[in-house]
Amino acid sequence: MNAPLFRLVYISRNEISGDEATVRREIDQILASARVKNPIENITGALMFNAGCFAQVLEGSHDEIQNTFERIQCDPRHSHVVILAFEPASERSFSNWSMAYLGTNSNASAKFGDITNKSGFDPALLEGDHIFDLLKEHLIEAESTSH
Ligand SMILES: Cc1cc2nc3c(=O)[nH]c(=O)nc-3n(C[C@H](O)[C@H](O)[C@H](O)COP(=O)(O)O)c2cc1C
Structure with a gap:
C-alpha cells in the first residue's frame, strides 16, 4: 500500500560564498546529491535559489x-532553515523531477528575491503556498519554453 503523500516547503539563507563559479559548483553538487538520493527515497521536488536564499519543495x-x-537541515551550505508547510498533498506537482531547479536567472528567482526582501526574510510573512505556487507556475513556464 502506498503511504499518504506529504509536501514540505521551507526557505533558508544561503551560506555559500565566493565567486559565481564557486557558487555554481556547490549548487551542482547539491543537485547531484538530490538526483541520486531522492529517487531512492521516492522524493520529488523543486529547488529555487537566488543569491541570498533557497526555497525548496519536497514531496513524498x-x-x-x-x-x-533531516540531512538537508544539517547542511552548512545554508542556515536559518524555516519550515513554511508540512502537510498532506493530493498529488505530486513535480512528479517528473527528482529535483527541479530554478536558478538565479529564472523569473521565479527574481520574484522570490522580491518576496524575501519585502518580508525582510520574516517567515511569518512568507507563506508556503505562495512559494509552492511560484515554483509550480514557473516550472511549467520553463518546461513549455524549453522545447
Ligand atoms: C538547499 C539545499 C537543498 C538540498 N536538497 C537535497 C535534496 O533534495 N536531497 C538530498 O539528498 N540532498 C539535498 N541536499 C544535500 C544534503 O544536505 C547532503 O549534503 C547530501 O544529501 C549528502 O548527504 P551525505 O553527505 O549525508 O551523504 C541539499 C542541500 C542544500 C544546502
Missing part, C-alpha cells in the same frame, strides 16, 4: 521526507 511520504529533510 511523511517518513521519507523527514529522512531527507
Whole structure:
C-alpha cells in the first residue's frame, strides 16, 4: 500500500560564498546529491535559489521526507532553515523531477528575491503556498519554453 503523500516547503539563507563559479559548483553538487538520493527515497521536488536564499519543495511520504529533510537541515551550505508547510498533498506537482531547479536567472528567482526582501526574510510573512505556487507556475513556464 502506498503511504499518504506529504509536501514540505521551507526557505533558508544561503551560506555559500565566493565567486559565481564557486557558487555554481556547490549548487551542482547539491543537485547531484538530490538526483541520486531522492529517487531512492521516492522524493520529488523543486529547488529555487537566488543569491541570498533557497526555497525548496519536497514531496513524498511523511517518513521519507523527514529522512531527507533531516540531512538537508544539517547542511552548512545554508542556515536559518524555516519550515513554511508540512502537510498532506493530493498529488505530486513535480512528479517528473527528482529535483527541479530554478536558478538565479529564472523569473521565479527574481520574484522570490522580491518576496524575501519585502518580508525582510520574516517567515511569518512568507507563506508556503505562495512559494509552492511560484515554483509550480514557473516550472511549467520553463518546461513549455524549453522545447
Ligand atoms: C538547499 C539545499 C537543498 C538540498 N536538497 C537535497 C535534496 O533534495 N536531497 C538530498 O539528498 N540532498 C539535498 N541536499 C544535500 C544534503 O544536505 C547532503 O549534503 C547530501 O544529501 C549528502 O548527504 P551525505 O553527505 O549525508 O551523504 C541539499 C542541500 C542544500 C544546502
